[in-house]
Structure formats: structure tokens, C-alpha cells
Amino acid sequence: MGDGRNHYKEDLRFKIANREALMGVFLAIFNFIWWFAFAYGLGKKPVAEYTYIFGFPAWFFYSCILGFILFSLIVFVMVKLFFLEVPFEDREEDVE
Amino acid sequence: MNWDVILPLFGFLAIVFLIGTYSSKYIRKAPDFLQEYFLGSRQLNGFILALTMVATFGSASSFIGGPGVAYNLGLGWVLLAMSQLVTGYFTLAVLGKKFAIVARKINAVTLIDFLKERYQSKWVVLLSAASIVVFLFSAMAAQWVGGGRLIESFTGLSYTASLFIFASSVLVYVVIGGFRAVAITDSLQGIVMFIGTLLLLIGTIVAGGGVSNIMTELAVENPDLVSPFGADRSLTPLFVSSFWILVGVGVIGLPQVAVRAMSYRDSRAMHKAMIVGTLVVGFIMLGMHLIGVFARVVVPGIEIGDKVMPLVALEVLPGWLAGIVLAAPMAAVMSTVDSLLLLVSSAVIKDVYVNYVKPSATQRQVKMLSISITAIIGILVFLMAIDPPDFLIWLNLFAFGGLEAAFIWPIVLGLYWKKGNAYGAFASMLIGVGSYMAIHLSVPNLFGMHTVVLPVALSLIGYVLVSLITQHKHQIEHQQIIQRFWGI
Structure with a gap:
């Protein structure tokens, strides 16, 4: 790490920030795959062969409705378990 | 005149006005005027942060335009709209966290403050300020036209009178209350949007005889209404997926969204906002667009898409409830417009005037100027919106995607990539805006994707290549910037 000859101490809080940003990116990718796979995986059949859940076509139910509930839950769990509280203001204090 | 509808609407405007007055107290007391007026002194809590992000982002199109398209195309359009869940x-x-920490280190109030410190280039600052002023001014005018038309359709007043009511109520609370007023009214507007969606969704399902019944009738009329491909099979998977860039992850490049990512109090507020924001944005987008689809069965034969939502509200709900529900699109327009107004004015005052014209301006001068410039910009937009000139409508076409293509990489890579420099940022902005306009005008939706995709990709390539090619330039200055941003 670091740029060789130039010595400065890297802000430790950024390790946390970087990790959490990556989690956000991965969650978005997973969100996209879930949304896409159910919508077009189940939805590409002829409409006559559709199955229905709570009145909605199965593709729509899984992709949009269950997807919405599931990703809201994942965000909740991700934030509660993996996102750390970090002071924003200080300059001297160390984290962790 | 339909008083059932008008009373809740005006009640809503009155509350918004009170919030402006309340916020102006903070401005008088604030130790740092600019921090308070343009950023609410970084005091937003999680709930307000979530709602102001959702409400700023959700505009007239989520409540009026979107449901109208869903009415015509069916569930495929709801699928497309759900690409917005990710913005939550x-x-x-x-x-x-990175933005919040860095913004405090360098004491940034606006997005451009951040770009200025990160790239130390006058040209990056001026180009950013110009893009913000030009694009957001035209976007704002378009939204004001929408706000005026909404009031016109509910009250039967003339368009100019309606626009005047709309403009004066927004202007008053933004001018006197600043960012804090915008954020608090946004939260109120977000709540109105949420409740409006919920009530109308229930009303529409009941009126349509339940979801199963509605789906059966839709499939009988045209099976493709319940497929993901749209009634005319125009929604290809690639096209729909490309909206993940335009209204999904690309939103990160919109200045009005990005500035909120440095406005909150602490990391707890940010955590809470992610949870609340995802729930609220998902519910509103899913609900409003489903209402559009269901409306096809409940109120068949609507010719003009924009009328679907008002007509269905008046059809399925008792008058006074319809009034509350119809305040929702109004709230959506206002909450978008107020943020844009403040942002344009901050670009003029903080980024251009204080930085380059008169750095020695006193607090008092800056305060007078901020308030008057905000008012003047608002009045200008009002005058433009009375009879919008063609060039404004033309510019508005590029506002959303153009800003994303311009800012996404200078912001994201500026935060996370140490090698990024001013040359890269400048190139990225030019390429982003330029290619967006070129593609949009010559071959819109090139290769079956929304126009925004290629410019975002090209501006990424521009940023990285140009930064790498020029990395030997100004090494010492660059090292100082890196140390300041990444070091303790």
C-alpha cells in the first residue's frame, strides 16, 4: 500500500469506508441479478403458461415484490451487522 | 372548482410555509451562514436524510408520467421502475462515510467545493458550475411547468395563476429557510408521497375487484400487459436493464443527490437512512407504477398518460382523500424543485462568487447575496416557465443523463482512486456531456440501450486514460492533495 517514498499515515477510517462501499456495490450487483433472473427467467414463457402468486404473475412476484422485501431486509441486516459507527469530525482520534 | 381537492392542497402549502419560517430561525443563529444555508450545518438525522433523498429523486415522473406509461405498457414498466430500488x-x-469524512476534512459545503479541493483546478470548477447551472436550471423550469399544470388541473385557475401559486410557495420557504427548510419539507413531502401511494394502491385494488381479477382482465385484453416485455413488446431486457444506470446506480452522479451524502450528522444517521430510504423508495416506485397498471382495468380508455393518476384518484377515493393523495405529486415536484433551486444558487454564490469573484466578502454580504440570488434565480425560473422557450425544453432533455455522465467519475474516482487528477476529471466531464448530447441527438438509444450507458462508459475511459497519461505532471501538488484527502 501507499505510494512508496511519500510517507503519510493513511486515515484508518477509510478502510471501513472502502469495505462498506464494496458491500454496497456487491449488494447492487446481487440485486440486479435477482431482479433480472426472475423477471426474464420466468417471464419469457408464453403468458398462457404463467403461474400466479397472490394474483401476480410469478415472475413479477419474485422479481419485484419479493425482491423489494428481500433487499430491504438484506440492507437492514447488512447495516446492523457489518456497518461500523465511525466518528466523522475528529482529526486525532483513532478508530476501532 | 373541487374544494375537496383544493383544501388539502392549500393546507399542505400552508404547512410548508411554516416550516420555512421555523428554519429561518436557525439561519439567524447559525455560526457559519454558508454551512447552514446550503447544508443545514450537517445536522440531518437518519429519517430526514432518507426522506430528503427519496423525495429529491422522486419527481413528477414517478407520480404522473410513470404511472401513465405503466397504464399503457403493463407490468413490464413496473419492472423497469423497480430498478430504482437500488438508489435507496x-x-x-x-x-x-468516505464523502462525509472527506467533506469535513476540507470543510466542503457544496459538491463543487469537493471537486475544487480534490482537483485544484479552476477549469474543473468552472465547468462543473456551468453544467450545474445550465442543466439544473432547465430541469427546474420543466418541473415548475409540471407544478403549474398540476395546480391548474385541480383548481381550474389559469396556468399563469397556478404557476404563480406554485412558484411563490416554493420560493418563500427555500429563500428564507435554506437547506434545513428544504430537507424538512422534503420529509413532509416524502411522508405525503408514501401515504398517498398507500391509500391509492388500496383504493385501486378494491375498485378493481382484487389483484387476481385485475390480472385476469389484463391478460384477456392483451397477454403482453402481464409479461415483462410491455404491451407492444418494445421493452427488451437490454433496454430495461440499462435503466439501472440512468435511474439506479448512476444517480450517484447527480449533484442534488451527492450533496446530501455530506449533509448528515453522524454514521448512525447514514445507517438508518439506508434502511428507511430503501423501504420508502421501493414502496413508492412499486406502488405508484402498479396503480398505473391496475388503473387500466378500473378506469379504461384514458388517452393521455399524464391524466391516469388524477383520474384514478378521483374515481376510487372519496373527494377529501383524493385531495390528500393528489397532494403527493405536488409534493414530489416541490421537493425536487426546492433542492435544485438551492443547488443552482449555491453554485453561483459559493462556487463562483466567493471562490473567484470576491473571496474577501464578509459573512453579512454573503448572506444578503445568497438570499437575494436564490430569490432572483427563482423568479427567473418562474418567468421562463410561463412560456418555456424551446432551448430550455431542449436542454432539459440532457439534464438528468448529462449530469450523471459529467459527475459520476469525478466524484466516485476522486474519492477512491488516488491517481485520478484534474486532467482526467476535466476530460471525463467534457466527454460525458459531449457524447451524451451527440448520441441523444443523432442516434438515441444506440445499440438498444438507453442513451446514458455509453457516455457513462466513455467518461470512465476518459477519466482513467487521461489521468494515467498525465500522472507525471504536477507531482508535488498531486502528492499534497492525496495526503490531505487520505492522510490523517
């Missing part, structure tokens, strides 16, 4: 958590997760 993505912006805050990615910009989140």
Missing part, C-alpha cells in the same frame, strides 16, 4: 442504499453505501 447504493448512494449512501458508496459515497457514504
